[in-house]
Amino acid sequence: MTLFKLTLPLVFISGWSCAAISANAFPVATQGFLEDSQFTVTLKNVWMLSTNDQQEQAGIGEQNAWAQGALLDYQSGWYQETVGVDASWYSVAKLYANDDFAGRDLLRDKNGHAEGFNKIGQLYAKVKWEEGDAYARLFAGWQQLYKFGVLNVTRSRAAPSTWQGIRAETGWGTLSARGAWVTRFSERDEPEKRGFYTLKSNKPIDYIVTGEMSWSPTKYSRVTWVAGESHHYLLRQGLETQFTVPLGKKENILLRSAWYYNRGLDEWEGARGFTHDAQHFFALLGYQYQQIESGIAWSKTNAHLENGLGNFYWHMGKNTRGAFNSPADGEGNDYVNDGEQMLYLYGKYRLSPEFTFGVYGNYGYGARYQATSLTQWEYGGYVSWTPKSIEGFSLFAGFGPSYSWKLVNGKPWLTDDKRTFHRSKGIGGGVTMEYKFGLH
Structure with missing residues (x-):
């Protein structure tokens, strides 16, 4: 079985490599389709750990997993500068996993047993048109949608997640727009392609549609409006802004903010998150000077949920x-509970073009459950190394503790006198090594 898992990626590499070699070796022209093609291999070694006494109470020990990923990406050239095809093969091998590995989303969970997997991650056709500074592109098939409207994929695990559908992109000058219509999703830790379902009754959701419009008057500023709907289920809108204000050749002020609004539609059951609607807002002020960057952010969430703590x-x-x-999506906790405000501090220092280290901290306050105030916080540090002597190689490591509240039946566990709550605490972190190179 191990030989089979290793053989499939090699066959994939050999097939596309032979096609590229043939395009260069023979005088048969393909109008740029093969001549301008690219093949990239990314090797990712990821180890992740999470411990939490809330999980221990539920019979879940520390979550520990280690995986090796091989991501094989082929990008064709544009046939007559118009059409092309891209494809990706993802292979993940198990290096280590304890009994409670599943929470780290690195390896396939097959009836409680960890195992590696292989899958076609991306496979899509592409069409483009360009005229001056105007362009339009269309992509159809399985593809990554990274921070695309209200949709996203995860790239921090051994393999990324992907969506099946159609996306379009267009732009002219300082204006750009993107949209997508998707019907299935493949997660980062499994080969299955799955449809969408409601949270409580498991009713099928036919599709998700999303779009965004951006205005970038300068290279230092961007304003983006995003919107999306899971059919008859949930509607989201948002406004994101980011500005960099130069104060000198090596000094900048950073301004970032976002506002998001959720509203339940006809099929929304109000069983998780919020009853009818929810809002989240954050604002960040940062400062850059040469190799140093630091900043502070604040966020506020309103998400009323009947008979529970909304988020x-x-x-x-x-x-x-x-x-x-939003920085409210913390490394250990999510600071998006009803009434919760959050303060976020960060700093990083680039010791050299190759080495950077940073620290961060989140503190959440203002949330209340049955009139009891809830607080949570976390802090940590990380290092990043990208040596010039090994082109395409990078290493990232980060660790830190987090503190929140324990849950009973999904609700905060209060003390008998209701004056406070039972505190949960844990430690999380991980190490990622990545090596990316192209085959010619």
């Missing part, structure tokens, strides 16, 4: 992954 649910149903570009 801003940012996915679009089961088997989906939503975009949420």
Whole structure:
């Protein structure tokens, strides 16, 4: 079985490599389709750990998993500068996993047993048109949609997630727009292709549609409006802004903000996240000077839920992954509960062009459950190394503790006198090594 898993990616490499070699070796022209094609291999080694006494109470120990991924990406050239085909093969091998590995989303969970997997991650046709600074592109098939409208994929695991559908992109000058219509999703830790379902009753959701419009008057500024709907289930809108204000050749002020609004539609059951609607807002002020960057952010969430503590649910149903570009999406906790405010501090220092280290901290306050105040926080640090001597190689490592509240039946566990709550605490972190190179 191991030999079979290793053989499939090699066959994939050999097939596309032979096609590229043939295009260069023979005088048969393909109008740029093969001549301008590219093949990239990315090797990712990822180890992740999470411990939490809330999980221990539920009989779940530390979550520990280690995986090796091989991502094989082929991009064709444009036939007559118009059409092309791209494809990706993802292969993930198990290096280590304990009994409670599943929470790290690195390896396939097959009836409680960890195993590797192989799958075609991307396979899509593409069409483009360009005229001066105007362009239009269309893509159809399985593809990554990274921070695309209200949708997203994860790239921090051994393999990324992908969507099946159609996306379109267009732009002219300082204006650009993108849209997508998707019907299935493949997660980062499994080969299956799954449809979308409602959270409580498991009713099928036919499709998700999303779009965004952006205005970038300068290279230092961008304003984006996003919107999306999971059919008859959940509607989301948002406004994202980011500005860099130069103060000198090596000094900048950073301004970023976002506002998101959720509203349940006809099929929304109000069973998770919020009853009818929810809002989230954040604002960030940062400062850059030469190799140093630091900043502070604040966020506020309103998400009323009957008979529970509400939160801003940012996915679009089961088997989906939503975009949420807010520091309230913490490394250990999510600071998006009803009434919760959050303060976020960060700093990073680039010691050299190759080495960077940083620290961060989140503190959430203001949420209340049965008149009891809830607080949570976390802090941590990370290092990043991208040596010039090994082109395409990078290493990232980050660790830190987090503190929140324990849950009983999905609700905060209060003390008998209701004056406070039972505190949960844990430690999380991971190490990722990546090596990316092209085959010619």
